[in-house]
Amino acid sequence: MKLIAVTDDSHSVEELASIIIQIKDVVDYVHIRERTKTCSEIISLLNLLKEGNVMMEKIVLNDRLDVALLMNIANVQLPGHSLPSKDVKEKFPTIQVGRSVHSIEEAKQAEREKADYVLYGHCYETNCKKGKAPNGINNLIEMKKELQIPVYAIGGITPDLVKEIRQAKADGIAVMSGIFSSSDPLASAIQFYERCLEQQ
Template structure:
């Protein structure tokens, strides 16, 4: 199962670079989701990450297709209200695009519109979405059965909750505050990575 780390738009560029460098060997993908930063700041951030040796293949640019094109990053993640991934690839066939969704209906529409995967949440209660009811693992199971494209889940996922997600056919988990609000993000990334690599069936034998 893949581990996606999603930045939380809380740090200046230099500090964010340190955090990403600390975790990049433990995660499969790093989503640059920095809504308050300018295009110039984002381009600078990505260029510095690449110059520091962060693999280009691990970087995903959230929402800002312009930044992805300017920095030659091939993976973008689109919000649910964005344009069609199918239309995007007609113009830029080298781009890979996923989409955020919050219901089975949205997920089916994203698949029809050419999304290569969907990110669904929030699965568990999370401080990022105070007052909003979690959608739950049962709905995740229904979602993975209804789609032919991969599903990545986000929202309140902790290392201890990973075993139950292993049984609902998700492609990966995405973690934002669970990694980036921790005072040692590398330690948390390692905890998630270790849990994802455990074989839940070995203990049953």
């Protein structure tokens, strides 16, 4: 399974760059989800990552197609309220488009609209979604049966839950607080990475 590290919008540009540079070799992708940062701050972050030898192929920008095009980033993640993935794919066919979904119906719609993959959640209880019941693992199991495109799980995932997600046939996991809120982000990322490599 693949491992996606999702930023938590709680660090400065410099702090965030430092963490990403530390974990760059043990994650498959870094999803930049910094909703309160300006375009110029995101660009500054990307430039720091380039200086730190982070491969730009590993970067996914959340809802910032404009910055992706300007900085030659090939991956974008579109929330449900964002641009239609079909329109993005038609105009920019080389961009890999992920869609955030919360139900099987939304996932099917994303596939029809030419999304390259879906990010499904939240699977488990998480502080990021306080007061909201998790969507659960059963939907993930059904989603994998119904869809042809990859499905990644997000939300409340701990290393101990990776096995259950693997058994649901998910293509990978996306982890936010488990890495970016950790006192030792690299050690935490390695722990998730090792669980993703396990076969059972």
